[in-house]
Amino acid sequence: MPSKPQPFDAVRAIATTIPGVEEAVSWGAQSLKVNGRLLACMAMNKSAEPGSLVVCVDMDQRDEMIAADPDTYYVTDHYVNYRAILVRLDRIHRDALRDLLTMAVRSEQARGARRRPARTRSHPGTGVSRSRSRRK
Numbered sequence: 001m002p003s004k005p006q007p008f009d010a011v012r013a014i015a016t017t018i019p020g021v022e023e024a025v026s027w028g029a030q031s032l033k034v035n036g037r038l039l040a041c042m043a044m045n046k047s048a049e050p051g052s053l054v055v056c057v058d059m060d061q062r063d064e065m066i067a068a069d070p071d072t073y074y075v076t077d078h079y080v081n082y083r084a085i086l087v088r089l090d091r092i093h094r095d096a097l098r099d100l101l102t103m104a105v106r107s108e109q110a111r112g113a114r115r116r117p118a119r120t121r122s123h124p125g126t127g128v129s130r131s132r133s134r135r136k
Contacts, residue, residue, distance in 0.1 A: 007051055007089045008042050014094065015040065015101050020109065032101075034108045040101065043086055047076035053087040054079065055104050061085075065100075072096075 008030050015021045015032045024033045031041035043052040057065070062085040065073045072091045079086060087100065 007053070010094070011040060011053055011089070011097065011101075014098050018098075018102055018105050020105055021101075034105050037108055039104055039108060043079075045076070045078045047078045048086050049074075049088060051089050053089055054084050055087055055100055056083050056108065057085050057100075057104050058107055059083060061103070061107070 012023065012030070012032065016023065020034045021032050021039060022034070024031050026033075026038055026041050027044060029041055029044055032039040038056055040053055040055045043049075043054045048054070062073075062075065062083075065085060066075065072088055074086050074088070075084070076086065087097070089097075092100075
């Protein structure tokens with residue numbers, strides 16, 4: 001007897017068709033990442049309703065989405081300080097989920113482009129450059 005599809009299966013099926021999205025594991029759970037950064041995963045915090053997806057979005061976008069459709073989108077105290085929105089998967093249409101994930105990917109790609117590259121500086125006496133992130 002085939003097993004019942006899990007909510008994340010539908011999310012994965014949509015997200016993996018978006019360029020740049022890759023499957024990963026975050027905090028021991030299936031997740032989706034873009035540029036190595038979290039894009040979405042099932043909400044694991046007990047404050048979230050069962051069957052909710054966490055999607056990383058800009059806070060301004062999050063506030064607008066919650067105001068426009070509070071039956072689908074919400075946030076709890078646990079997530080309020082993070083760039084994240086909770087989505088009730090049983091209330092979102094497949095096309096709206098695709099649009100949300102695409103928006104989240106574009107947002108993360110734009111954030112990645114704005115990040116400064118690691119600074120390098122010359123090692124005294126050698127003239128050899130090395131990244132600050134590698135310094136011990």
